[in-house]
Amino acid sequence: MISAAVLVFAITYVQGELLPLELTTTAGCYYQGSYYPIGSFKPTPCEYCQCTTSGQAMCAIADCFITPCVDAIHEKDKCCPTCPNGHNCKAPDGHIIKAGDTYHMNRYTTCHCDGHQFGSNLAVCAHIAIDPHHFPHSG
Template identity: 50%
Template sequence: MFSILCVLSAVVAACLANTSPPQPVTVAPGCVVNGVTYKAGERFQKSPCSPCYCSADGHINCAIVDCFFTPCVDAIHDPTKCCPVCPNGENCKHKDGTIIKKGEVYNPDAHTSCKCPTSFHFGPSLAVCAVDTINVG
C-alpha cells in the first residue's frame, strides 16, 4: 500500500512540476443585455423609448423618453419610433368630424369658416370657427 501511495505521489508531483500556474482571465469591460454584449461607452436601445449607454464600470444606464403631445388629431404609433407621429402633418378637427390641416380654412356652410387654433394644447385640438353675421340673410 505504501508503494502505491509513493507512486501516486510521484505522479502528482511530476504533473504539478510540468504545469504552469493558472493565468488570470481578463474580461473586457462591457455590458450584457439579453445575451448581447456591448462595449464600454457603446450606446444602444433596449426599446424605441429607452436609449441606453454602457458605462466604463459595466453598468447599464438608460433614459426613459417622455413624449410631447402630438399636434394632430390623427396620430399613429409607429413601432419603430417611441412617440406617436402625425402622418398628415399638424391638424385639428371640426365638431362634424372633418380634419382640417393647419393653415387651411374649412367652411361647413356658407356663413362659417373654421381653422386650427394658432397654438396647440394637450388633448385633441378642435377647430376654431367664426360665423359671418353681416351676410347672414
C-alpha cells in the same frame, strides 16, 4: 440592474491534459434580461442607455411632445408618434381640417385650424346667430 463579467476560456488539449490558453474578462451590463457590452446601447426606440465599466446600465427615456395632429400614427421603430398628413385639427363634427384651412361645417358654423394651439387639436369655430324676428320678409 444586474452587473456581470463574463469569463471566456480558450482551452486546448495538450498531451492528455486540458490547459487554458487565455483568460479574458468581457465586462458589460444586464438590462431588462439582456446583456449589453460597455458603451452606448438602445434597447427600445425611446431608451438611450450607457453601460459603464462598472457594469451599471444608465438609461434615459425620451419624452414626446404633444403631436400637432389628430391622426397621428405610432410606427414601431420610432419613439414618438408622427403626423403623416401634417399639422391638423378636428371640427366638432369629426371633420379633419389642415392647419391654416377653414371649414364650413354648416350654413351657420365656420371652423378654422390655425395649427398654433399648443396642446389642443380642436378647431376654433364661430357660430353665426340668426334672430328669426329680424329676418327681412319678402313680399
